[in-house]
Amino acid sequence: MSKTKKAVFKVLIEAPIEDVWRELTRTDALLPFFFNSRMETPGLEVGAPMRMQSASGKYTGVIGEILEYTPPTRYSHTFRFTNLDDSPCRVTYELKEVAGGVEFKLIADGIPAGTKTEKYMTQGGDYIVKTLKAVVEERSLPFQSRFIILMCKLTERFTPAKCRSELWPLGNVSSTASKDHVVLDEE
């Protein structure tokens, strides 16, 4: 079996758990913590396909299938970059109420080792967790996040053609990113 990796990012967010959950799972606005993408899904429920689209809607960067959806504590989906041929991994968000706020965890596992997916996931996790914290707590974005979002916008027209949204219709997501294809190293 191919080797897979796991990465964990944890932060305390000083905000009510409902606010964190709402921001994490919203489909009606661009998500600054997810590189200003919009989450598209026919319904936030287990088994539903989801995809992350660029601000213009022209490109789809990530596709997946919802594996767990337990408001306001746990949300998990398969995760595959459309520009790469790597097998999908799994992303899980865990929210736990603690004194002073919410312990927010992003766990990425089943990451195919030695791939570009691994590189993107370990770099992206830090950005996602940090930006989500800023958005929920301060309602504003740190410079680094604003810069990265600007870069995404400027480079959108150089996105590979294979990421064009029409190639990744929502109906097909489950067949291309089935949870059966996420390889996890068993104990």
Place this chain on the structure above:
Amino acid sequence: MNALFDPVFRALAHPDRRKILDYVKENPGASINDVSSEFSSSRIAVMKHIRRLEEASLIVSEKEGRVRRLYFNVIPIQMIYDRWTDEYSALWAKQITKFKYKLEAGSRSRARKKRA
């Protein structure tokens, strides 16, 4: 804010804990056994260090089956960075540290060649 940073600096203040952090960063998913086999200190001492690192959120442990697996969490380090850098200083600081690492790597490899 200090309540958040104090445990991080306390955790980082011990050389053994910094070494443990290096090891866990390089070996995500390491068990406590893996860590203690790498260090000459007693298992109890290693467990105590890991607890300190966990209190500071520098290490996050995840129960997988019967084993507790350890992962390095970069977020507290990122928050230290965010507190004392801004866009301008970050740019220059990065250039300067890159310059330092490059020169040092060059002089280390020259010293190795000389010894050989």
